[in-house]
Amino acid sequence: MDLISAIKQDIWIPFMEAYRDYDEEKLKSIHTEDILRINIDNNQIRYGAPYLNEFAAFLPRMKQNGDKVGIAFVILTTAFNNTKEIAYQTGYYQFQMQSMEEEAISPRGYGYFHVGLRKEKDVWKIFLDSDKKADLNTAQFKGGNTVYELEN
Template identity: 30%
Template sequence: MRTVKILFLICFMVNAHLYSQNETTLKAIDNQVWMPFTKAFETFDYSLFASIHSIELIRINADNKRIQDKISYITGYKERWKTKEMSQTISFRFFERFNNEHSASERGIYKLTIYPDTDKEQSYYGQFHVILKNENGNWKILVDYDSSEKNTVDSTLYYIAFPIDDYSKY
């Protein structure tokens, strides 16, 4: 009986340790990718936006049937964000988040809102799947795929997905 208790305790401690490592990694990804991503959108900072993407980025926009490398993708934002004529914000919710110490896969829904908190407010939704790579201790987006799924992604799907800080779901 004592052996069973010891084995149970060891299994519990190993599982708790694995979860702790996972939560630590998720928080690092949030701090190094998703928070700067949001800030870049809100401040129109294409340099900050570029810094969270790997030099080897593969960007797939399924709606436009377009694949880009980092240079062309970031150049598009540099041009688009030049005028800063509108206010905008972006937020993320997740269906799944898997990671190890070298890579991560995260799928979810984003909500892009232009002119937030005004009478011109409009929100747009899309589904994303990113592959992240830990490059010298910093998480970077290596592959970024998104789609509106023929304009079927909406607020209902957004709220079905889990909040970014609900680490217990992963």
Template identity: 30%
Template sequence: MKILTIYISLFLCFGNIVTSQETNHLKAINTDVWSPFTKAFETFDYILFASIHSEDLVRVSGDSKNVKGKTTYIEGYKKRWVNKNSNQTISFRFLERIANDISASERGIYKLTVNPNTANEQSYYGKFHVILRKENGTWKLLVDYDSSESNTINETSYNEAFAIDDFDKY
């Protein structure tokens, strides 16, 4: 019985270490990727937006069925965001977050709102799956896929996913 108690104690101890390490990775990803991603969208800063993506980026849009590299992808934002005179916000909720020391996979739902808090407010939703890689000590988006899944992703889908800082869910 004493040996069983020791095994259970060791399992719980090491399990907590793994959970704590993964939580630290997720917090770092929030700092390195999701916070600047949000700021870039809200300030129309394509340079900041480019900085969170790996040079090896593979960007896939399920809705338009195309695949782009980093240069083409960022150029699209540069053109769209020049002389922008509206406001927008973006936020993320998660279905799954898996991370180790050098790579991570995250799936979730985003909400993009144009002209927030106005009569012209409009929100768009999509499901995303990103693969991240740690490069020179900083997390970067390596693969970025999203889709509205034929406009079936909505406010309900968004609300059912977990908050960005709800680390206990993973």
């Protein structure tokens, strides 16, 4: 399997599945224990288990409210170090939601992200996650780039 496909299988597909399935543990499992999270819009840095636990806790709340959530990704750039065990990707994400009153899940917002990835025991994990809001629409999001999304 090539490196890009391996990252897709280890990071992006489980990330989308975790949202779809409200799976807190799967969401946590794609991150390293020492994850560094930077929210640019809020000038905030978080890290480690406290961040992961808080981040993943939104999924059961959404399920309890009867809301469906989803996320899709566009990969813009990928770079690797010379040993091919650290990668850096940039791209966009699309957050999706459907409340109990709505008929279908729909986009609710977009962001621009940077992630640092590293192999741990032959599995890619996110060790750095940084993002900020992006002013996009669905056409711009899907605009000819590498789009990762789950089938509904």
